[in-house]
Amino acid sequence: MSNENVLLSIKDLHASVEEKNILKGLNLDIKPGEVHAIMGPNGAGKSTTGYVLSGRDGYEVDSGEVTLAGENLLEMEVEERARAGLFLAFQYPVEIPGVSNLEFLKAAVDAQREARGEEAVTSAEFLKMAKEACKQVNLPVSFLKRGVNEGFSGGEKKRNEIMQMMLLQPKLCILDETDSGLDIDAMQVVANGVNSQRDGERSFIVVTHYQRLLDYIKPDFVHVLADGKIVKSGDASLAKELEEQGYAWIQSEPTEDELED
Amino acid sequence: MTEQIDKALAREYEAGFVSAVESETFEPGLNEDVIRRISEVKGEPEWMLEWRLNAFRVWQEMEEPDWAHVDYPKIDFQAISYYSAPKSMKDKPKSLDEVDPELLRTYEKLGIPLVEQQMLAGVAVDAVFDSVSVVTTFREKLEEAGVIFCPISEALHKYPDLVKKYIGSVVPTKDNYFAALNCAVFTDGSFVYIPKGTRCPMELSTYFRINEQNTGQFERTLIVADEGSYVSYLEGCTAPQRDENQLHAAVVELVALDDAEIKYSTVQNWYPGDEEGKGGIYNFVTKRGICHTNAKISWTQVETGSSVTWKYPSCVLKGDNSVGEFYSVALTRGRQQADTGTKMIHLGKNTKSTIISKGISAGRSNNSYRGLVRMNPGAEGARNFTQCDSLLIGDQCGAHTFPYVESRNPSAIIEHEATTSKVSDDQMFLCQQRGVDPEKAVSMIVNGFCKEVFKELPMEFAVEAGKLLEISLEGSVG
Numbered sequence: 001m002s003n004e005n006v007l008l009s010i011k012d013l014h015a016s017v018e019e020k021n022i023l024k025g026l027n028l029d030i031k032p033g034e035v036h037a038i039m040g041p042n043g044a045g046k047s048t049t050g051y052v053l054s055g056r057d058g059y060e061v062d063s064g065e066v067t068l069a070g071e072n073l074l075e076m077e078v079e080e081r082a083r084a085g086l087f088l089a090f091q092y093p094v095e096i097p098g099v100s101n102l103e104f105l106k107a108a109v110d111a112q113r114e115a116r117g118e119e120a121v122t123s124a125e126f127l128k129m130a131k132e133a134c135k136q137v138n139l140p141v142s143f144l145k146r147g148v149n150e151g152f153s154g155g156e157k158k159r160n161e162i163m164q165m166m167l168l169q170p171k172l173c174i175l176d177e178t179d180s181g182l183d184i185d186a187m188q189v190v191a192n193g194v195n196s197q198r199d200g201e202r203s204f205i206v207v208t209h210y211q212r213l214l215d216y217i218k219p220d221f222v223h224v225l226a227d228g229k230i231v232k233s234g235d236a237s238l239a240k241e242l243e244e245q246g247y248a249w250i251q252s253e254p255t256e257d258e259l260e261d
Numbered sequence: 262m263t264e265q266i267d268k269a270l271a272r273e274y275e276a277g278f279v280s281a282v283e284s285e286t287f288e289p290g291l292n293e294d295v296i297r298r299i300s301e302v303k304g305e306p307e308w309m310l311e312w313r314l315n316a317f318r319v320w321q322e323m324e325e326p327d328w329a330h331v332d333y334p335k336i337d338f339q340a341i342s343y344y345s346a347p348k349s350m351k352d353k354p355k356s357l358d359e360v361d362p363e364l365l366r367t368y369e370k371l372g373i374p375l376v377e378q379q380m381l382a383g384v385a386v387d388a389v390f391d392s393v394s395v396v397t398t399f400r401e402k403l404e405e406a407g408v409i410f411c412p413i414s415e416a417l418h419k420y421p422d423l424v425k426k427y428i429g430s431v432v433p434t435k436d437n438y439f440a441a442l443n444c445a446v447f448t449d450g451s452f453v454y455i456p457k458g459t460r461c462p463m464e465l466s467t468y469f470r471i472n473e474q475n476t477g478q479f480e481r482t483l484i485v486a487d488e489g490s491y492v493s494y495l496e497g498c499t500a501p502q503r504d505e506n507q508l509h510a511a512v513v514e515l516v517a518l519d520d521a522e523i524k525y526s527t528v529q530n531w532y533p534g535d536e537e538g539k540g541g542i543y544n545f546v547t548k549r550g551i552c553h554t555n556a557k558i559s560w561t562q563v564e565t566g567s568s569v570t571w572k573y574p575s576c577v578l579k580g581d582n583s584v585g586e587f588y589s590v591a592l593t594r595g596r597q598q599a600d601t602g603t604k605m606i607h608l609g610k611n612t613k614s615t616i617i618s619k620g621i622s623a624g625r626s627n628n629s630y631r632g633l634v635r636m637n638p639g640a641e642g643a644r645n646f647t648q649c650d651s652l653l654i655g656d657q658c659g660a661h662t663f664p665y666v667e668s669r670n671p672s673a674i675i676e677h678e679a680t681t682s683k684v685s686d687d688q689m690f691l692c693q694q695r696g697v698d699p700e701k702a703v704s705m706i707v708n709g710f711c712k713e714v715f716k717e718l719p720m721e722f723a724v725e726a727g728k729l730l731e732i733s734l735e736g737s738v739g
Contacts, residue, residue, distance in 0.1 A: 054694050056690055057686065057690070077693075078690065078693040078694055079693045079694075079696050079697060079698050079699070081694075082693065082694050082695055082696040083696045087694075088694050090691070093691070094685065094687040094688050094691050096688050096691070096692075096705075096706055096709055097709060097710065098708070098709030098710055098711070098712040098713070099705050099706060099708070099709030100709075103705070104692075104695075104705070107692075107695075107697050107701060107705060108692075108695035108696050108697055111695075111696040111697050111698065111701070112695075112696040115696065147709065148691075164695065168695065168696070
């Protein structure tokens with residue numbers, strides 16, 4: 001397959017954590033504007049995929065290739081990947097006491113703009129942008145003054161992640177189980193935030209264990225990840241099937257490799 | 262992350278240059294003759310010489326303290342020179358035009374222009390170079406308000422009664438080994454007097470610079486805030502980068518009379534020594550203030566320099582309803598050792614004290630908080646709140662807390678909170694994943710950790726302190 005018009009290309013990716021193989025030959029191509037859902041049972045390697053792509057310490061790539069907009073992602077540092085347009089929304093966002101959300105966001109936006117050779121935004125302009133983003137995810141403006149995630153509820157943390165995404169305007173967003181721990185209302189706010197960022201160019205990988213988030217964020221493709229590789233791909237209807245039948249029916253089906261053997 | 266930290270723990274000490282200034286320096290050694298000569302050079306009154314000689318005798322009877330959690334070779338007090346002054350200062354320049362341009366350039370390089378037009382508006386500076394004060398700015402403007410701000414050697418001539426009344430009244434000669442030494446050999450420092458009911462119209466600050474080799478710096482600062490007055494004072498300190506250790510043993514005394522308020526801030530950036538702990542300043546300092554009725558003293562310190570720091574800015578809350586505060590950020594890296602904290606001595610009724618201490622340790626450094634809160638029997642209804650937080654960067658540094666609490670009044674309330682945390686991999690990853698480089702991320706996290714203290718600094722210096730931390734942490738991560 002040609003690399004033309006592919007934003008993210010993952011070829012035969014093998015990766016391990018603490019010398020344990022987690023990803024065992026992952027293949028995935030994502031075009032601009034597409035939303036791909038990755039589902040699968042616990043321990044399949046869903047979160048690992050997000051960490052490996054973003055370059056987290058301790059997640060070792062053993063073999064394979066990954067390009068983002070034609071650039072070799074695996075050679076870049078964590079912050080370089082971010083500046084190249086990769087954004088990871090965390091499942092458990094960490095607190096940074098004393099560092100205000102506004103200061104943190106400004107530092108991130110400044111670093112990314114500088115790396116891209118763009119002009120810096122003034123503090124006044126930035127404050128305006130940040131307030132607007134707050135409104136979109138239903139967070140009071142006072143959250144900008146509070147420490148990053150400091151004392152935020154689970155739902156507030158997730159909305160904060162989406163707000164960061166809105167301000168950073170990445171090319172590819174990986175949402176790592178963003179729905180975990182959210183009630184329906186909060187999930188809807190998060191989904192609306194994500195949907196507002198779907199502009200035909202920005203691509204998404206939605207990692208989720210449950211189908212319900214996909215009722216709100218409609219994927220173009222659904223992949224089932226099991227034991228470190230994609231074992232089944234389809235459209236949104238695949239998610240429904242999974243919901244009804246669970247993961248067992250997929251895992252019990254022989255995989256391609258096994259058939260070849 | 263630890264590996265990265267180890268690899269790249271190198272930074273430039275920006276203030277490490279030496280100025281080519283011709284100096285008149287005493288040969289090393291300490292005896293009564295040396296003390297007589299210091300007193301003579303300063304043209305001091307007879308009582309001052311007697312006071313010094315008495316202190317010297319007291320000091321000789323004392324033992325160097327060893328209770329602090331610091332380790333350094335025994336200091337050879339005979340190998341130190343106790344007086345050094347730029348030759349050009351001998352004729353006592355009357356104005357800035359007469360000051361050796363090399364001296365002015367030194368301060369300019371340190372970011373403290375002494376030419377008034379270039380200065381931060383609203384900050385008066387006393388510049389102390391080795392053993393003498395070279396310039397004190399904005400004096401006329403301060404005099405209009407009745408505020409006295411001058412070198413203490415000058416105050417001994419101009420205001421001998423004020424000096425005589427208060428010097429040694431808060432830190433007595435016998436207080437401790439290093440204070441006694443200072444009493445015997447102090448050379449210069451600042452004197453401040455704020456008259457009754459006066460709000461000092463500008464921030465006052467003193468910048469101490471050690472330049473000459475093998476000298477010690479022994480400055481003495483005395484601030485007297487008369488009834489109902491207010492003053493905010495800041496000191497900064499730097500020294501050249503040298504392989505030998507140099508001793509700095511200062512004494513600071515604050516007197517806040519009834520209803521007065523003194524805010525004393527320190528940004529300490531003496532040369533910390535190299536990565537292996539070679540060179541650097543031994544910083545043994547005694548700072549104490551006394552609060553009379555309804556008075557308030559607030560100490561804020563940002564300690565990033567010195568190879569060894571031994572320092573406990575304290576408050577004696579003598580008057581009823583008086584308030585003492587201590588806000589501290591101490592950052593150690595490389596092989597630096599800091600043993601710092603405060604003493605809050607509650608004597609009066611309804612006295613209140615607050616202690617916020619933030620210790621940050623990186624590299625192979627050791628950072629200790631040592632604090633005493635004492636409620637005397639008369640301290641009816643007194644309160645103390647202490648919060649003591651340590652942040653560790655890497656896994657080869659140490660953070661220690663030694664709180665001493667003594668309550669002799671059952672109505673007193675004492676609270677102590679302490680936390681220890683690490684700059685976590687999760688926090689670093691979050692910052693980097695958002696595009697922030699690791700060094701900026703560490704400095705942002707550390708600045709956040711120190712926020713409660715930085716907000717106590719005068720505005721002009723809060724920025725400076727933040728930057729100082731940034732420089733200090735440069736290279737803390739790879």
